[in-house]
Amino acid sequence: LFQFSRGRKDLVQQKKLLRDYRDFEQYEEIAKATQDPEMQRSVRIIEAYFDLPKRIEQLRRCAVASELDATVTLTTAHKAKGLEWDFVGLYDDFSADPLAPEIDRASRDDELNLLYVSVTRAMQILAVNSLVIDIMQRYKDLHGSQTISQTAR
Structure with missing residues (x-):
């Protein structure tokens, strides 16, 4: 979803995302219209962390x-x-x-x-x-x- 939000469709791992939504803006609109909590949470995370992939990689390196x-x-x-x-x-x-x-x-x-x-x-x-x-x-x-x-x- 992060890659999708940045317009990097070639890096999107879940291809269903590409089939279901024309772009991230549409994803955001649907999240708001449906009040879907998971979608809304994902949008908030992406908005809050411009460096999300780096942060996820840091967490993975620290995992036991x-x-x-x-x-x-x-x-x-x-x-x-x-x-x-x-x-x-x-x-x-x-x-x-x-x-x-x-x-x-x-x-x-x-x-x-x-x-x-x-x-x-x-x-x-x-x-x-x-x-x-x-x-x-x-x-x-x-x-x-x-x-x-x-x-x-």
């Missing part, structure tokens, strides 16, 4: 075969199910706000469940992301600080 040899584990919330670490930091790349008014009930439940899985992977320290902070703030605004204190006990 066994997680036991790793200092840091970079994973997705889906792949983290059932695993635990002393320290977990959540990144701001969750696909949707589970409490957004336009989200349907099934999607809301899926997103909340994924968020739950993510925050419960930490054994000692959890560094929350802006989505979790926002949800906590909305809960506090709705229920007041006294309820939060009682719930935390």
